[in-house]
Amino acid sequence: MADYTAAQTRPDEFAAANKAYFDEQAHHDHGHGQELGRRNVAAMRKTWPELFDEDETVAMDYACGTGNVSRQLCQYVKAVVGVDISEASVDRYNAQAANQGLEPDEMRAVCAELKGEPGELDGLKFDIVVCCASYHHFPSIEETTRVLASFLKPGGSLLVADIKAEEDGRLLFSEGYHHIVPHKHGLSEEEMRNAFEGAGLAKFETRETFKAKMRSTGQDMQWFVARGVKQVS
Template structure:
């Protein structure tokens, strides 16, 4: 019999997440009533910690794993333009519908795609800021993802990730019903985040805690973090 670690290594988390969020996107706020407020909390923390990164007249953002757009909606008043990206077509459709209903389609739009960090993707766009909120724990290879995201940063641009911090005792934070879509069940540590950011060529790594947040999957107060690093070659902010 194979071990749980072996089973996890051979499990296709990307496809499982695509299927899960295609099925659950239209029920997101019903199943996770704190989701909208979580987006606001993460945006507020990012702006509190790194206010110079947010310029309404200039900042162009890639919101990676954007879901149905709750984080983008909270971020939109503080930046010039947002491109959301997600592997779930249903989530992207809801995102674009919300943007249209809010009358902000010219300021935020989403596409369904995967990224490898290669020429031609996203029409070769580059961004001042890339954000990812509440999604890194769903991504099996955060090393590959971070390298791909770094490709889309302008020199001097920053990657900001908001996610769940691994507790000191290493305990699992997600109940079994989420194990099919969450490879990082213990959260993510500062050492792990530093390693993946720096291996992607990003510099000036920092990771700051947010106040504990109670979320439905864990059912407990959970410490969240904001991790930040920048692409070399531009002005340091």
């Protein structure tokens, strides 16, 4: 395995470390990741069922990896576009979609580092943007939220599933992952609210969903889903 132990502090260093890590992990099948994808999509559908229409809803799966979330989503929406900075993950995603007989207009992924600039993704806008188990990897959740909000249609929703910070503020991620996880304590409701509202998203709400064991520590972690809505002008 490659050596990822060097301290990472700048946003570009975190991005490079994550790209390297997930490029390496792309061809490892993790049942844990598949189960998390299933449980997170189920939690979103249970909480906001009206957002999932198999005839109308066009979704972005941001930081899609090899497609654990997209494969769950595609059953309940018209189309899913995955986005990730890991080329190896995107290649695996598209190969698996093709093997399932899915057409590119139903489920596909692109390798891109989105900036929220005009013309990205050929100008596509989405009814929902979903990001599962990845926000803790982003140095600035404020900037990430701003970028993702820019891809929403008016009235569209950003849905984020991640690990909730504990009230005592303890570290939740072991040292071996600190080079790819800037939010080592998880994410608090206040941090999420500030990021969403700072990006102009309205109707912020968050729900605790389930507990799952962290593979690296064996601890039970509390997961949540958060939603914000792009206002209609």
